[in-house]
Amino acid sequence: MKRILVLVKQVPTSESVRLNEETGTMIRTGTDAAMNPLDLHAVEAAVRIAEASDQAIAITALSMGPPQAASALREALSLGCDEGILLSDPAFAGADTWATAYTLVRGIRTLGDVDLILCGERATDGETGQVGPMVAAMLEWPVLTYASRLEVCGDELQVGRAIEGGMEQAACPLPAVVCVLRDLNDPRLPTLSGKIRAHEAALRILGASDIEADSAHLGLGGSPTRVVNVTYPSFRRRAELLDARQDGIEAAIVRMQRFLGIEETGA
Numbered sequence: 001m002k003r004i005l006v007l008v009k010q011v012p013t014s015e016s017v018r019l020n021e022e023t024g025t026m027i028r029t030g031t032d033a034a035m036n037p038l039d040l041h042a043v044e045a046a047v048r049i050a051e052a053s054d055q056a057i058a059i060t061a062l063s064m065g066p067p068q069a070a071s072a073l074r075e076a077l078s079l080g081c082d083e084g085i086l087l088s089d090p091a092f093a094g095a096d097t098w099a100t101a102y103t104l105v106r107g108i109r110t111l112g113d114v115d116l117i118l119c120g121e122r123a124t125d126g127e128t129g130q131v132g133p134m135v136a137a138m139l140e141w142p143v144l145t146y147a148s149r150l151e152v153c154g155d156e157l158q159v160g161r162a163i164e165g166g167m168e169q170a171a172c173p174l175p176a177v178v179c180v181l182r183d184l185n186d187p188r189l190p191t192l193s194g195k196i197r198a199h200e201a202a203l204r205i206l207g208a209s210d211i212e213a214d215s216a217h218l219g220l221g222g223s224p225t226r227v228v229n230v231t232y233p234s235f236r237r238r239a240e241l242l243d244a245r246q247d248g249i250e251a252a253i254v255r256m257q258r259f260l261g262i263e264e265t266g267a
């Protein structure tokens with residue numbers, strides 16, 4: 001094995017991810033962002049494979065996103081990745097999972113010579129869990145999902161898959177895509193030297209023409225999924241004080257039932 005590629009997505013750190021109700025796209029401005037938590041486990045898995053190998057294995061972190069997604073790549077570099085590549089172009093904006101996978105695959109094909117792709121099982125914002133398997137399908141590579149154990153034995157991957165009620169042992173030849181769970185490992189913290197190296201590293205930034213992407217498959221226009229409606233539940237708070245000592249317990253129960261909108265039991 002010569003190169004492991006880790007897919008890294010930058011996600012908002014806030015739990016309140018909101019969608020633009022008109023366009024159906026995510027609102028990312030004004031929110032703090034970091035690497036998708038499961039992608040930290042994918043990075044850690046890649047670094048451990050490289051550390052355990054007697055051959056030199058390069059680890060490339062790849063992300064598609066706006067220019068600020070560079071900080072997620074720097075985080076990956078600080079944790080042991082060797083290079084960071086950002087696919088960034090206004091043409092990529094508004095991509096659904098299919099257009100995201102297409103763009104990532106164009107980037108992967110431009111790089112060439114990748115033996116193993118690791119990614120998180122799902123991202124905390126979009127949460128579809130589709131991108132890893134879609135990348136594998138477009139590359140026509142095998143994919144192993146729900147990986148909570150991972151071992152490379154020569155040209156074969158052995159993966160423990162967390163399934164309902166147990167663990168499935170699966171094996172497949174390389175090259176392959178593996179979508180990892182958090183049980184796989186405990187990600188390390190960056191060292192000071194790792195942070196300095198990441199800060200000083202030059203990232204490669206590739207646009208649509210660099211990856212020879214077909215513009216018809218990019219961004220919102222190239223996305224077959226349409227968010228047709230986005231609504232948020234409306235919350236209403238009201239309160240009523242029941243004084244059972246003054247009104248009597250029965251009257252208080254009746255008022256409580258009415259307040260809760262439940263049928264009166266005649267208690």
Ligand SMILES: Cc1cc2nc3c(=O)[nH]c(=O)nc-3n(C[C@H](O)[C@H](O)[C@H](O)COP(=O)(O)OP(=O)(O)OC[C@H]3O[C@@H](n4cnc5c(N)ncnc54)[C@H](O)[C@@H]3O)c2cc1C
Pocket residue numbers: 007008009010024025026036038039062063064065093094095096097098100104118119120121122123124125126127128129130131132220223225226227
């Ligand atoms: C019509 C439509 C419009 C949308 N518009 C926008 C938009 O404007 N902006 C926006 O951010 N999202 C938008 N989305 C959501 C967008 O589809 C997802 O954020 C994106 O495709 C990834 O899907 P996910 O978050 O479900 O990833 P998952 O499939 O849950 O992610 C699994 C793993 O795949 C990898 N991965 C996922 N995305 C990336 C990436 N970009 N780069 C590198 N690795 C990645 C990571 O390793 C991640 O852990 C839109 C969705 C739809 C349907």
